[in-house]
Amino acid sequence: MLLVVHNVTSAGRLLDVLPLFHDDFRVQLLATSTGSSAFQSGIRELFAELGLPVLPWEQAVATPVDLAISASFGGDLHLIKGKLCVLSHGVGYTKKLSRPGAGTRSPEPTFGLAPDWLLEDGKVFVDALVLSHPEQLARLERVCPEAAGAAVLAGDPCYDRMLAGRPYRQRYRRALGVRRGQRLVVLNSTWNPEGFFGNGGSEDLLPSLLPRLAAELPADEYRVAAVLHPNIWYGHGPGQIRAWLDRARHNGLVLVDPLSAWRQAILAADIVLGDFGAVSYYSAALDIPVLLAADGQERLDPEAPLADFVRSAPRLDPHAPLREQLERVLAAHRTSPGPAEFVSSAPHESAALLRRSFYTLLGLPEPATPALLEPLVTPPYEPPRRTAPLRVRTWVRGRRIDIERSAEHPYATSGESHLAVHEETRNPGDLAVADVIVREGPQDDPRLGSPADWAAEMLSRYPQCALAAYITGPDTCTAYARQYGPLQLSAGPDADADPAAYASALHAWLNNGGSLPPGGTTLRVRAAGGTHPVTVEFLTSSPHSGAAGP
Structure with missing residues (x-):
């Protein structure tokens, strides 16, 4: 049996069905690449990982x-x-695309359903054309009735794998470092020039929008990830993508592997900011709110359900405040049965239907074991790592501190503000004006000394800095305040907020006249819609009250 790969994008669907042939000694798998795609990068590495001839x-x-x-x-x-x-x-089959070098037998042919794609010298050359829903068969019968006899209704294995992965949503969210109370925004783009990552109908849409999303959204309330079409990823090169999105990445954007982890990211999402690609439609079918940054109507078969969805989905206004638009879509979201209905007419059944069709074509009886797809793997843990400076707004009411951190506060009109800077900021000049300096790492890093030693070093080196905080765990950090010396901040595992936010809250409280008694104190830090009790304790036997610091 021969697996035919056009590019990494098409290979992804072949990997979905490959487990249907596992454990069958009668079947020898081979692989080849047509070499016909402009996007050849990544194929060699994929073949090496498969290990097939x-x-x-x-x-x-x-x-x-x-x-x-x-x-x-x-x-x-x-x-x-x-x-x-x-x-x-x-x-399914949704986009209009002419077959290179084949001429045009039909006006604006739909990729995969038109005679341009299905006929060679007037004859159908496909023995089985797998469709996921009868509406595709109806369109096929209208535009290319000669090929209707080859149609096989067999559901959607990609969608079935996502359905099976839904119970693990919280696991996928934790893998992306999403904390309780946070919303995960997943950016998605198809590969067409009119897509989100192209220009989306506006020449300056992408260069301005992606950094804005990562910068404007409050760091403790939102997590931002990007799922880019494999043709974008491999066509431009992962290194180029990382270079283009450098500022957004320093503001906490994570780039999701477009082959092995995109489905998990979609399942983890609270909202998808996408375009007219398949991922937006899969998201809607999974009842995830979708906001479109580009609609690409001219690229779609107007009779395809995806086109109908795109016509009615809410649109992003790139010139309006982003946070308000996301929250408005989240608040207004209602389940729509259309996408789930048309993605697959046989949910949870594609493995059995596909294997039956494959083995009929092979002329072999099916194995006696059940036909099963591979479960989605849990991605590696990738918490946010923000090294861009954060503007921190705080509201201090006794020992309660409300806090909001973001790279920009373009619409803020209240609260006090200070600057928190990661030691590994791109611009070393940021450290000279920082009120709070942070970093994270193991407690026993010999390059830095102890967390308290590192914090004392920061205060000595940067006279403007009032507090330095070394994050030692998911809910703890060691801070050094000039008037008190080394302190331990901890909130317990149930708090589930960023310890760097605790450090900024402590600085704001001290800056507003707060005073630490010898036994320490407990602050109530409100961030990401939750209030977290944060214990502040001295790391030495007696407080350094009134000390000038290092």
Whole structure:
């Protein structure tokens, strides 16, 4: 059996169905790449990870096979010597696209459903065209009735894997460092020039919007992640993507692996800021609110359910405050049955339906074991790491401190403000004007000395700084305040807030006349919609009250 890869995007869908052939000694798997995609990066690494025999395309089309499976129509698939099954690598067939070099048999052909894609010399060359819903079959029968006999209704394995992963939503959120009370905003873009990462219909949309999202949204209330189409990721190169999004990444944006972790990020999301790509529609089918930054109507088959969804989904105004728009969509969200209905007509059943079709084409009886897809893996733990300076606004009411931290406060009109800077800020000049300096790491890092030693060093080096805080765990940090010396701040595992916020709250409280008694105190820090009791204790036997500091 031959796996035909057009690019990494199409390979993702092949990886979805690969487990259906596990444990069958009758089936030898081979792999090839058509070489027809402009996006060739990443294919070699993917093949190396698969560890299957890889045939050059010229050899692949000269080698008789019992079955070839492709998740794209790219390349001369009609040359394959054997039965051919084609899967969709998106959410059905939705986009208008002409086949390169094939001429145009139909006006504005829909990729995968038009004669341009399904006929060669007037004949259907596909033995099985996998569709996820009867509405696709209805469109196929209208535009290319010759191919209707090859259609197989077999659900959507990608969607089924996400359905199976829904119970693990909290696990995926923790992997991304999302704390209780935080909202996860997932940015998503398809690869077309009209997509979110292209220009979205506006030349300055992306360069201004992504940094704004990461900077304007309060750090303790929002977590921001980006899921970019594999053609973006591998077409430009991961290094280039990281370079373009450098400022946003320093403000806490995390880039999600577009092959192995994007589904988990979507399941973890509170809201998706996307465009007319498949991920937006999958998100809506999973009942996740979607706000569109680009609609791309001209790219879509107007009869496809995705086009109907795009016409009615709320739109982002890139010139209006972002936080208010996100909160408005979250508050107004109501479940819509349409996307879930049209993504798949056989939810949870694609594994059985697909394996039955594959083995019929192979001419083999199915294995006796159940047909199962691979569960979604839990991604590596990747908490936010903000090294850009944060403007911290605080409201002190006795021992209660309300706090809001963000890179910018463009609409703030109240509260007191101070500057908190990570020691690894890009601009060393930020440290000279910081009120609070922070960093994180193990307590026994020999390069830095003890957390208290590091904090004392910061106060000695930067006279403007009033407090330095070394984050030692998910809910603890060691702080050095000039008038008191080394302090331990802890909130307990149930607090679930960033210890750097505790350090800023302590600074604001002390700056507003707060005084630490010898036995320490407990502050009540309100952040991300929750109030956290934070214990402040001296690390030495007696407080350094009135001391000038290092």
